[in-house]
Amino acid sequence: MAAPRDVSESYWAAECRRDIDAVMAHYQPDASYEDSGGRRVGEAAIRQAYVDSAGAYPGLQVRIVREFIFDDDCGALEFDAVLIDPDGKRFRVRGVNVVTLRDGRFTSVRSYEDPPSLD
Secondary structure, X not given: OOOHHHHHHHHHHHHHHOOHHHHHOOEEEEEEEEXXXXXXXXXXXXXXXXXXXXXXXXXXXXXXXXXXXXXXXXEEEEEEEEEEOOOOOEXXXXXXXXXXXXXOEEEEEEEEEOOOEEO
8 A cells, every 4th residue: 555655755746847647647636736826636636736837937945854643644843945036046945744544545625825936
């Protein structure tokens, strides 16, 4: 069984490549994703959030700082990330993703993030 950190590491690797199909392979079809931009439910809505993010920030780097595992299917991962816009400007984002899994894929991701700041 995949642990929250294992799935999150794989997911962030796909997101850093901006490989939307690989990102979506980490989600159950009925999953939800929520951040400061709102809550999205289902594959189409979640996919659009990642398409929008990749368009605004074609570069991304993520490092997991710490993990808090609640059980085999639920955990929180503190992250330190850098978003890179089309002009090469770098924006640091720190936060925590609380994730829930079913059969090794996300059923929910809730991202609590600080506002981006120039890196």
